[in-house]
Amino acid sequence: MVDDVMIADDASPCTADPILRAASDGVQLLRFDRNAGIARSLNAGLQRAVRQQRPWLLTLDQDTTLGADHVARLIDSADLWQRREAEPVGVIGPEVLRDADGALAYPTKSEGALLRTAEVFQSGALWSVAALTQIGGFDETLGIDAVDAAACLALRRQGYAILLAPGLTIEHGYGSGRAVRILGRTVRATGHSPKRRTTMVRNRLRLAPAEFRESPMQGLRSLRRLTVNTALAVTVEEDRWAKAKASLRGLWPER
Secondary structure, three states, X not given: OOOOOEEEEEOOOHHHHHHHHHHOOOOEEEEEOOOOOHHHHHHHHHXXXXXXXXXXXXXXXXXXXXXXXHHHHHHHHHHHHHOOOOOOEEXXXXXXXXXXXXXXXXXXXXXXXXXXXXXXXXXXXXXXXXXXXXXXXXXXXXXXXXHHHHHHHHHHHOOOEEEEEEXXXXXXXXXXXXXXXXXXXXXXXXOOOHHHHHHHXXXXXXXXXXXXXXXXXHHHHHHHXXXXXXXXXXXXXXXXXXXXXXXXXXXXXXX
């Protein structure tokens, strides 16, 4: 599907050595000796794409499964958009993210044969290397949570389109959570750890002022999603008290 592959390992223990050796056959394996979050690994891939003068960067988590035509459909959709002489594509992702509990869909606006949205989940997304370079890559100070949201926000502020390829689906293990029905709607309890709850709250709140300036509607949507997600963590998930305290810690900037 692609011309070049790089595996970035964020300081896995030695028990992962056999898997990494097998997976790295014929591709570059970059192993870090200190865990620093996904943004650093994504930027390592971006730097490789820049050196090789690649136009696109496909980013993937280790637990994402793609269809055989995934990249081709993303590129075809990006080409279709560019022929409209609209604003350039910053990133294009699949319309649907599916896990064992069902599908997660984005809020969208139809744009001809394509869909526009405000942000995409980075795994399975195809990023413009030129656009990512212009915004300085992924924000490594965020570590892991909201890294893709921050990149999409920066792209929107620079006039790039955030798009979805209609009908395209990926399979992805989204946390360790489950779907919950509340007031007739299906929402997702992610099951993330207390430590992740702190960074999820902190990073989203950190992005909130810029999000509201760029799009009040998107700012409200992000805060609503954060509120619902946090409420589920402290009511229906395990370790509720620990997650409640961790969420409160996220209200203050990291020292």
